[in-house]
Amino acid sequence: MSQKVLILNQDYSALAVCSMPKAFLLVYMNKAELVAASTTEKLHSITQTFPFPSVIRLNRYVYFPYKGVVLTRQNIFRRDNNCCQYCGSRDHLTLDHVLPKSRQGRTSWDNLTTACKYCNSKKGDMTPEEAGMPLKQKPFRPSFIMFLRNFSGILDSQWLPFVGAKMEQIV
Known part of the structure; x- marks a missing residue:
C-alpha cells in the first residue's frame, strides 16, 4: 500500500499528494469524494470491497496561500x-x-x-x-504543478487531466 493519491481542492486544482490509507480515510469520513479509482486494484475488508483511490477531491475549499516548492x-x-x-x-x-x-x-x-x-x-x-565546467542544465525554480508532475516519482495516468501534462513529457 505504498501508492500515492493526488488530492484536489474543491475547485479541482492540484493540492498535494498523500498516502492511499489517508486518502481512503478522507473519502470514508466524507471529507473528500473519489474522482478516479484504480482500474486494477480494490481495497478489501472482511465483508466489503472498496475502490482503490487514485484521485480525490476535498469537499471543502482549502485556502493555501503559498503553493511553492520548498527549497531543500x-x-x-x-x-x-x-x-x-x-x-x-x-x-x-x-x-x-x-x-x-x-x-x-x-x-x-x-x-x-x-x-x-x-x-x-x-x-x-x-x-x-x-x-571550464559547463552545466548540463541551468538551475531553475520548479512550479508546484511541475514538481508534482515531474519530480514526485509517481506516474499515474489518471492524474494527467489535473496536473496538465502528456505522459510522454513525464517519462
Whole structure:
C-alpha cells in the first residue's frame, strides 16, 4: 500500500499528494469524494470491497496561500534527477553554489545545483565558466504543478487531466 493519491481542492486544482490509507480515510469520513479509482486494484475488508483511490477531491475549499516548492537539499536533488550537473555521476552527491557564496552567491533555486564531491572540489571558488565546467542544465525554480508532475516519482495516468501534462513529457 505504498501508492500515492493526488488530492484536489474543491475547485479541482492540484493540492498535494498523500498516502492511499489517508486518502481512503478522507473519502470514508466524507471529507473528500473519489474522482478516479484504480482500474486494477480494490481495497478489501472482511465483508466489503472498496475502490482503490487514485484521485480525490476535498469537499471543502482549502485556502493555501503559498503553493511553492520548498527549497531543500532533497528537492534540489529531485529537480536535477539525482545526477551531477557537471559530469553526470550519481555517486557522492552534494550541493554546489553556481556563483560561490564567497562572491555573494545566494542560496536559492537559481544558484544551487547538484554536483558530485569530485566536481564540487574541482570547481572550488570559481564559476562554471572560469573552471571550464559547463552545466548540463541551468538551475531553475520548479512550479508546484511541475514538481508534482515531474519530480514526485509517481506516474499515474489518471492524474494527467489535473496536473496538465502528456505522459510522454513525464517519462
